[in-house]
Amino acid sequence: MDPRTAPAARVKKPRALREPGNLLVHGDNLAALAKVRPQLEGKIRCVYLDPPFNTGRSFAQYNDSLDADEWVRMMRPRLEALVPLLADDGAVFAEIDDTQLAHLALLMDEVFGAKNRISTITVVRSATTGHKAINAGPVHVSDFILAYAKDKKRWRYRPQVRVREGLDPAYGTWLDDPDGTPARWKFRPLRSAIAEQLGYASPRAAAAGLGREAFDRLLVDRALASARNVVRFAQPRYEAIGRAAQKVVDQSRAAPERVFVLDREGRPAFIVRGGNRILFLGDKVRIVGGRPAIVEPLTNVWTDVPFQGIAREGGVVFTRNKKPERLVARVIAMSTDPGDWVLDPFLGSGTTAAVAHKMGRKWVGIESGDHLTTLATPRLERVIAGEDMTGITHETGFAGGGTFDLVTL
Numbered sequence: 001m002d003p004r005t006a007p008a009a010r011v012k013k014p015r016a017l018r019e020p021g022n023l024l025v026h027g028d029n030l031a032a033l034a035k036v037r038p039q040l041e042g043k044i045r046c047v048y049l050d051p052p053f054n055t056g057r058s059f060a061q062y063n064d065s066l067d068a069d070e071w072v073r074m075m076r077p078r079l080e081a082l083v084p085l086l087a088d089d090g091a092v093f094a095e096i097d098d099t100q101l102a103h104l105a106l107l108m109d110e111v112f113g114a115k116n117r118i119s120t121i122t123v124v125r126s127a128t129t130g131h132k133a134i135n136a137g138p139v140h141v142s143d144f145i146l147a148y149a150k151d152k153k154r155w156r157y158r159p160q161v162r163v164r165e166g167l168d169p170a171y172g173t174w175l176d177d178p179d180g181t182p183a184r185w186k187f188r189p190l191r192s193a194i195a196e197q198l199g200y201a202s203p204r205a206a207a208a209g210l211g212r213e214a215f216d217r218l219l220v221d222r223a224l225a226s227a228r229n230v231v232r233f234a235q236p237r238y239e240a241i242g243r244a245a246q247k248v249v250d251q252s253r254a255a256p257e258r259v260f261v262l263d264r265e266g267r268p269a270f271i272v273r274g275g276n277r278i279l280f281l282g283d284k285v286r287i288v289g290g291r292p293a294i295v296e297p298l299t300n301v302w303t304d305v306p307f308q309g310i311a312r313e314g315g316v317v318f319t320r321n322k323k324p325e326r327l328v329a330r331v332i333a334m335s336t337d338p339g340d341w342v343l344d345p346f347l348g349s350g351t352t353a354a355v356a357h358k359m360g361r362k363w364v365g366i367e368s369g370d371h372l373t374t375l376a377t378p379r380l381e382r383v384i385a386g387e388d389m390t391g392i393t394h395e396t397g398f399a400g401g402g403t404f405d406l407v408t409l
């Protein structure tokens with residue numbers, strides 16, 4: 001039949017170009033990346049890679065001892081093979097420790113362009129206890145994540161927060177009726193207000209009656225639960241605020257007991273007393289894991305993702321190599337939306353695939369070692385069966401479902 005007159009419905013996409021579902025590939029990642037390119041070119045929004053760190057050790061599953069140049073020769077073509085797979089607004093996050101950090105940074109500058117560097121994130125992975133403490137020189141407790149966009153102008157950061165433990169001591173004032181008329185607002189020390197709520201005449205009496213630690217714990221719980229009633233006073237940088245706000249500050253200084261409110265279009269009201277701005281703890285509190293917590297914008301130093309206690313995550317033992325699900329989840333959350341493609345070419349025990357699956361992303365994981373069969377595959381089968389209750393399962397509410405294909409090269 002003349003192809004120009006063939007009915008449209010019969011014109012099928014060639015099979016090789018159809019988008020695959022979630023995919024586990026058993027084989028060397030260089031060959032695997034070439035293999036998936038026809039289906040996934042330009043589609044991957046996030047690559048997380050956790051290559052061998054070249055620690056000089058030999059693990060049960062693989063040897064981690066190359067000379068530095070050999071390591072770079074191994075990595076270069078693999079990083080280059082990621083470029084065509086990345087979406088134009090995609091990004092690559094490579095985890096590494098001190099050993100190859102400098103080589104990897106230079107290599108990624110070359111492959112992705114220094115201008116596309118998003119961040120160098122320091123991940124604090126252990127305390128100064130154990131074997132690391134006997135190293136000569138400062139004790140190494142960190143990994144690094146080198147983050148590069150394919151095109152930084154097109155990449156979009158999905159803002160993340162970190163939970164601050166305890167209470168910022170600056171928030172030390174209680175306001176009884178935040179919804180009432182500001183002119184009638186009454187302020188008193190937070191500790192006194194909470195002590196009174198607990199049935200004590202003073203903070204000192206509460207600490208004596210309950211024990212200092214218990215009182216401090218209750219204070220934090222109650223302040224977070226009633227965060228709109230908890231405030232701090234902060235001196236505004238006079239030269240950095242607009243004319244209208246400066247005028248309000250001047251008025252407030254002249255009448256320090258009065259509260260002045262300047263409503264602002266599309267921004268929180270500017271509320272001042274005694275020349276100081278009133279800031280509400282409620283503006284910093286979010287529900288995290290079902291409980292109120294103070295959150296702050298995420299920085300490039302991550303101290304809040306525990307590596308301790310992950311031995312059982314995913315039901316797989318992959319000592320010294322497995323990364324916390326929470327760590328990978330943060331990378332995926334900052335760089336993708338549900339339904340996006342995530343790729344890990346050094347999959348190890350399957351962490352990235354398990355996390356992407358629980359977060360509703362599509363994924364490709366590549367691993368050359370036999371642990372793809374003994375660790376990663378059964379781990380993902382448990383995730384799909386809804387049997388994996390570890391890692392980020394609780395936070396995501398994932399209850400099972402989905403599929404993946406396994407391809408051996």
Ligand SMILES: C[S@@+](CC[C@H](N)C(=O)[O-])C[C@H]1O[C@@H](n2cnc3c(N)ncnc32)[C@H](O)[C@@H]1O
Nearest residue numbers: 028029050321322323346348349351367368369
């Ligand atoms: C540090 S581990 C990754 C651990 C992983 N993030 C996890 O949480 O389990 C590095 C992995 O890369 C695999 N690997 C090394 N060279 C590879 C290659 N050329 N192709 C595919 N996998 C490779 C190793 O077998 C090892 O499982």
